Amino acid sequence: MIKDFEYFAPKTVEEALSLLSQYKEEAKIIAGGQSLLVVMRQGLLALEYLLDVKGISALDYINYDDGDGLRIGALTTHRAIEKSLIIQRHFKVLSEMERNLATVQTRNWGTIGGNLCHGDPAGDPAPVFIALKAKLKLASLGGERIIDVEEFSKDYLEVALEPDEMLVEIQVPTPPPHTGTAYEKLMVMKGDMGIVGAAVSITLSPGDGVCQDARIALSNAASVPLRAGEAERQLIGKVINDDLLAKAGEVASVEADLTADVHGSAEYRREMVKVFVRRAARRALEEARAE
Amino acid sequence: MKGELKELKFTVNGEAYELKVKPKTLLVDLLRKELKLTGTKQGCLTSACGACTVIIDGKAVKSCSILALQANGHEVTTIEGVADGDKLHPIQEAFIEHGAVECGFCTPGRVMSAKALLDENPTPTREEIREVMQSNLCADEGYVKYIEAVEIAAKKMQGGS
Amino acid sequence: MLLEGKFTLKAPIQRVWEFLLDPNTLLSCIPGAEKIERLDEKTYDCVVKQKVGPISVKFKFKSILTKVDAPNHLEFEGEGEDIGKAGHFVQKSVVDLKETPDGEVEISYKSDVSIVGKLAMFGDRIMRAKAKKVQQELTQAFSQKLRSLV
Numbered sequence: 001m002i003k004d005f006e007y008f009a010p011k012t013v014e015e016a017l018s019l020l021s022q023y024k025e026e027a028k029i030i031a032g033g034q035s036l037l038v039v040m041r042q043g044l045l046a047l048e049y050l051l052d053v054k055g056i057s058a059l060d061y062i063n064y065d066d067g068d069g070l071r072i073g074a075l076t077t078h079r080a081i082e083k084s085l086i087i088q089r090h091f092k093v094l095s096e097m098e099r100n101l102a103t104v105q106t107r108n109w110g111t112i113g114g115n116l117c118h119g120d121p122a123g124d125p126a127p128v129f130i131a132l133k134a135k136l137k138l139a140s141l142g143g144e145r146i147i148d149v150e151e152f153s154k155d156y157l158e159v160a161l162e163p164d165e166m167l168v169e170i171q172v173p174t175p176p177p178h179t180g181t182a183y184e185k186l187m188v189m190k191g192d193m194g195i196v197g198a199a200v201s202i203t204l205s206p207g208d209g210v211c212q213d214a215r216i217a218l219s220n221a222a223s224v225p226l227r228a229g230e231a232e233r234q235l236i237g238k239v240i241n242d243d244l245l246a247k248a249g250e251v252a253s254v255e256a257d258l259t260a261d262v263h264g265s266a267e268y269r270r271e272m273v274k275v276f277v278r279r280a281a282r283r284a285l286e287e288a289r290a291e
Numbered sequence: 292m293k294g295e296l297k298e299l300k301f302t303v304n305g306e307a308y309e310l311k312v313k314p315k316t317l318l319v320d321l322l323r324k325e326l327k328l329t330g331t332k333q334g335c336l337t338s339a340c341g342a343c344t345v346i347i348d349g350k351a352v353k354s355c356s357i358l359a360l361q362a363n364g365h366e367v368t369t370i371e372g373v374a375d376g377d378k379l380h381p382i383q384e385a386f387i388e389h390g391a392v393e394c395g396f397c398t399p400g401r402v403m404s405a406k407a408l409l410d411e412n413p414t415p416t417r418e419e420i421r422e423v424m425q426s427n428l429c430a431d432e433g434y435v436k437y438i439e440a441v442e443i444a445a446k447k448m449q450g451g452s
Numbered sequence: 453m454l455l456e457g458k459f460t461l462k463a464p465i466q467r468v469w470e471f472l473l474d475p476n477t478l479l480s481c482i483p484g485a486e487k488i489e490r491l492d493e494k495t496y497d498c499v500v501k502q503k504v505g506p507i508s509v510k511f512k513f514k515s516i517l518t519k520v521d522a523p524n525h526l527e528f529e530g531e532g533e534d535i536g537k538a539g540h541f542v543q544k545s546v547v548d549l550k551e552t553p554d555g556e557v558e559i560s561y562k563s564d565v566s567i568v569g570k571l572a573m574f575g576d577r578i579m580r581a582k583a584k585k586v587q588q589e590l591t592q593a594f595s596q597k598l599r600s601l602v
């Protein structure tokens with residue numbers, strides 16, 4: 001049972017921002033609504049103003065050039081990202097991540113920006129974007145600001161948007177040469193929300209194969225998509241072998257803040273963090289070596 | 292004002308509509324209760340079962356997870372718009388001929404998922420069919436026949452038998 | 453869901469016991485508590501608000517002391533519902549206080565909470581995590597408050 005609200009469907013970013021500056025906390029943005037409507041149907045959300053931004057076509061784009069990297073408009077659908085040839089070529093991990101995100105029907109209507117702004121730590125895109133060192137462009141009538149994806153989530157379903165701000169773009173830099181990135185999550189059925197998940201990016205130095213840089217981010221392992229910095233430090237500056245991968249998984253599982261859920265105990269989920277960090281790291285490493 | 296009616300202009304199965312709707316109305320409710328297109332089913336209301344699948348601008352979506360007003364300016368196709376008069380669509384024929392219907396509740400959603408798939412990709416692999424059809428749950432466990440029926444339908448639509 | 457944990461407070465056990473049963477302490481320490489009143493010797497009347505992102509619920513409930521063995525053992529149970537009708541909950545809790553050799557009091561608790569209704573459908577996952585957070589905040593608030601009083 002959804003409660004009544006007043007509805008606006010701005011057609012431009014400016015229009016949306018001026019509505020936001022007018023209504024601030026009382027306004028809530030809906031994009032594809034694939035997460036929000038589930039909550040609203042349970043009657044758990046009482047809204048004054050709903051701003052439906054799904055029709056702002058100017059925020060539906062995927063652009064790439066070698067210098068600037070990838071730019072994704074916040075209202076690009078998951079399915080468009082999954083199917084984009086540019087993304088399949090240059091950011092395969094994003095396309096793979098999308099293929100296991102919910103169902104085709106949900107991906108057809110749900111947007112990447114909506115997913116990030118919903119702020120669910122179990123979401124798949126955020127950890128992958130953290131591993132890829134992506135940034136977010138946030139806009140308000142006062143101007144724009146850019147923040148790191150890892151700074152965006154604040155708590156369960158809470159993100160760093162000011163009441164008059166909206167997310168407009170995701171910016172993903174082109175990874176350095178000899179970089180591999182992979183995402184793995186534990187699912188009961190394909191498309192399930194991950195019981196836990198891990199995104200790992202590894203950059204090797206060309207000559208000696210030493211790990212120059214590593215990024216590890218976890219989904220559904222804390223109140224926010226969690227960057228596992230200590231686990232990264234297990235790999236950086238070393239020639240990675242299986243023992244180091246296992247060590248990184250162990251350390252990440254300690255950094256995680258896990259609770260029991262319907263799928264398993266905190267202990268089980270901790271074990272799975274170890275396994276999935278190792279799995280994703282192994283694939284990232286193989287890709288980095290193959291480059 | 293909260294709950295104030297808003298204008299919705301869209302087409303359903305090729306027919307243009309201009310309606311006034313409450314913003315909180317879900318697309319599935321508008322289709323079933325206002326337009327009396329009850330072929331679209333309402334199953335779980337948590338975006339899990341796929342019984343409410345319709346096609347918007349060529350893409351399969353869950354009508355229980357979309358506000359009716361979000362369909363403004365779009366083309367919606369429901370199960371009622373799939374057959375050509377009395378002539379069933381090849382997907383519907385294949386479902387019937389292959390016995391891919393159990394109790395039938397999830398069938399409209401499945402036909403819509405299959406149609407969106409075959410319109411976009413006339414020769415899908417079995418894996419591609421499975422990927423799309425997995426999002427339509429069947430309480431009768433009739434999964435294999437559905438997948439085979441979509442394969443048969445694809446052949447029919449290619450002009451084969 | 454079963455919530456359990458232990459924490460220590462540095463104060464005489466009798467002091468800790470009184471502190472834990474004082475409605476004013478509870479009101480200032482329980483995250484989101486809006487009203488905690490003692491109706492009679494055994495009954496507390498409570499309103500507690502909780503928020504997860506854009507979702508907020510306000511639970512109105514009575515908590516009844518079912519077993520009181522001062523200053524070591526306490527059992528209480530309660531039942532209540534969200535004023536927005538999002539859910540109904542039942543809880544049974546046991547609290548034990550024990551003096552440690554180094555002059556502290558160890559408080560261990562076990563709480564069995566069942567939530568039914570829309571709230572339960574919405575997400576076991578997020579509720580459990582939220583409960584964990586509330587526990588942490590609560591024990592922190594108890595220690596701070598007690599320290600400020602000693």
